[in-house]
Amino acid sequence: MKRVPHWRRHLGWLWLSLMSFTLLVLLIAYQTRWVYPEIHAYFSQAGNLTGQQLATRSRDYLQKSLDLLLVEPVDEESRHQAHFQLELAYSLFDIGLYRNEYSCTRPSLEALDAMKLQLRSGARVLPEDLRHGLLDPIRCLTEIEMHQLDRRSSVTAAFVEDTRRHQGQVLMGSVVIFFLGLVFWWMHERHRRRAEHATRESLEWMARALSDPLTGVGNRSALHQDVLSCVGQPKGLILVDIDYFKQYNDRLGHPDGDKLLRHLALLIDEALDGQARLYRMGGDEFAALLDCADDDVLAGHCERLVGGLREAALPHPDHPGAAIVTFSVGAARFTAGQTAFDAGYAAADQALYRVKAGGRDGWQVAQVQEVADSSNLNLESS
Amino acid sequence: MSSSRSYIHLAAWLAAGLMLSSPVAAVSHDRLVLQHKGEEILLNLDELREQADVEFSFYDPYLTEEVEIRGLVFRDLLMAHLGGVPETLHFYAWDDYDVALGGWDDDNWILVTHHDGEPLSLRERGPVRLVERDYGNRDTSSLRNFNDWVWMIKRIESVP
Numbered sequence: 001m002k003r004v005p006h007w008r009r010h011l012g013w014l015w016l017s018l019m020s021f022t023l024l025v026l027l028i029a030y031q032t033r034w035v036y037p038e039i040h041a042y043f044s045q046a047g048n049l050t051g052q053q054l055a056t057r058s059r060d061y062l063q064k065s066l067d068l069l070l071v072e073p074v075d076e077e078s079r080h081q082a083h084f085q086l087e088l089a090y091s092l093f094d095i096g097l098y099r100n101e102y103s104c105t106r107p108s109l110e111a112l113d114a115m116k117l118q119l120r121s122g123a124r125v126l127p128e129d130l131r132h133g134l135l136d137p138i139r140c141l142t143e144i145e146m147h148q149l150d151r152r153s154s155v156t157a158a159f160v161e162d163t164r165r166h167q168g169q170v171l172m173g174s175v176v177i178f179f180l181g182l183v184f185w186w187m188h189e190r191h192r193r194r195a196e197h198a199t200r201e202s203l204e205w206m207a208r209a210l211s212d213p214l215t216g217v218g219n220r221s222a223l224h225q226d227v228l229s230c231v232g233q234p235k236g237l238i239l240v241d242i243d244y245f246k247q248y249n250d251r252l253g254h255p256d257g258d259k260l261l262r263h264l265a266l267l268i269d270e271a272l273d274g275q276a277r278l279y280r281m282g283g284d285e286f287a288a289l290l291d292c293a294d295d296d297v298l299a300g301h302c303e304r305l306v307g308g309l310r311e312a313a314l315p316h317p318d319h320p321g322a323a324i325v326t327f328s329v330g331a332a333r334f335t336a337g338q339t340a341f342d343a344g345y346a347a348a349d350q351a352l353y354r355v356k357a358g359g360r361d362g363w364q365v366a367q368v369q370e371v372a373d374s375s376n377l378n379l380e381s382s
Numbered sequence: 383m384s385s386s387r388s389y390i391h392l393a394a395w396l397a398a399g400l401m402l403s404s405p406v407a408a409v410s411h412d413r414l415v416l417q418h419k420g421e422e423i424l425l426n427l428d429e430l431r432e433q434a435d436v437e438f439s440f441y442d443p444y445l446t447e448e449v450e451i452r453g454l455v456f457r458d459l460l461m462a463h464l465g466g467v468p469e470t471l472h473f474y475a476w477d478d479y480d481v482a483l484g485g486w487d488d489d490n491w492i493l494v495t496h497h498d499g500e501p502l503s504l505r506e507r508g509p510v511r512l513v514e515r516d517y518g519n520r521d522t523s524s525l526r527n528f529n530d531w532v533w534m535i536k537r538i539e540s541v542p
Contacts, residue, residue: 057477084504087505088476088504090504090505091477091504091506091507091533091534092477094445095444096444096445096446096447097446097525100446
């Protein structure tokens with residue numbers, strides 16, 4: 001089964017968290033941009049065509065007409081004005097909704113027509129005519145108004161209830177989404193911290209795996225890694241071996257032998273002015289890796305190193321040829337890379353053994369002719 | 383006898399003539415006033431009715447029935463008389479209703495002159511009124527959705 005990378009897992013939580021907060025913002029935008037204008041449009045009807053009930057406006061015109069016809073004498077101008085008001089009233093009264101839902105509408109419209117005809121004919125308008133032609137339609141319109149107001153109130157109440165429920169749902173949704181966002185963010189943060197902790201631990205383990213626990217310098221693996229991290233660069237490798245270290249241990253004990261090793265690591269570092277990285281290759285053998293493009297420079301380092309160690313004059317009670325600890329040093333140059341390193345290491349080791357064979361307490365630099373990091377290396381020892 | 387009958391006939395015709403020419407019958411709304419940049423343009427409604435060249439039938443939400451409509455594309459009328467379509471127009475109606483509205487650069491708005499083949503009068507919310515030829519899927523049971531259909535238009539002013 002394919003394993004999902006750790007970073008992708010915690011990126012997934014981050015995405016979920018960001019999506020939650022984005023959804024929250026969209027929800028708020030929806031509420032603000034669409035829902036509130038809808039409420040505004042619903043309740044802000046004042047001043048437009050249906051802002052005031054058509055029935056109310058129609059009734060107003062009928063009442064004006066009635067006013068005109070009740071004032072004696074009813075002259076032509078009054079009849080003309082009353083007729084005009086009746087026309088307006090009729091147009092606002094003749095609405096499909098009123099015709100279909102209120103049975104008094106059609107008789108009222110017919111009564112208005114009759115009243116208009118009477119006004120046009122010039123016939124005298126009697127109280128009975130006004131009662132039938134105007135008061136009955138006014139009563140009808142009042143009934144419509146009252147019913148429409150009731151209906152509007154119930155519709156408004158339902159709308160308000162719907163809106164309240166909708167807002168409650170949106171609020172609940174917002175809270176849930178917000179907390180989901182927080183939870184996702186917390187999951188993301190937890191995974192990120194875990195990943196960070198794991199990375200830090202890995203680095204610590206890697207560092208531990210690459211260092212020598214006794215002396216604190218690098219180990220053989222560290223040397224390989226360092227060499228491979230600077231492929232192509234000219235390097236010098238110096239191998240240092242303590243002469244008669246077994247005898248030292250046998251005489252003074254391994255704890256003192258360990259102290260000598262730790263001391264030696266410091267001495268090598270000082271002698272090379274901190275320019276080299278040090279490694280313990282195993283037992284009493286150390287290696288120093290430094291930038292070096294010239295055999296003479298490398299020879300200078302070796303000379304300075306051996307001189308520094310002699311100056312330290314560490315006592316060795318069982319040394320067959322001297323009273324102090326002596327060292328054998330072999331060195332070689334190479335161009336960083338796996339194959340060249342192997343060759344360089346072998347050359348330095350051979351040089352070291354030549355020093356050993358020559359009586360120890362000395363140094364030698366192997367001359368390496370190389371064809372950039374290839375296996376065709378010809379080693380020439382000096 | 384025959385002479386008196388002739389007088390009665392004459393008197394009846396005179397009465398009918400007087401009735402038809404009385405002030406009540408003479409309430410005429412025969413002009414539509416356009417005002418643009420301080421200038422008034424008087425449009426004869428009979429001429430507008432003759433020019434009406436758009437005919438269609440649609441469901442009138444105010445009448446709750448299918449009606450035959452005839453009229454003019456309002457935008458074309460504005461272009462023809464004002465040379466353009468003002469952003470906002472102020473409408474004045476015969477019932478003293480007035481309102482300022484925008485969005486007239488749209489050939490969906492029809493200035494209605496005839497309803498079911500008859501010229502509109504005040505009684506049919508005329509002499510001219512505005513409707514949308516295609517009002518989409520708006521709910522026709524809610525008249526609030528059609529409250530920018532201006533009725534009984536008497537005067538239209540462009541708002542600078």
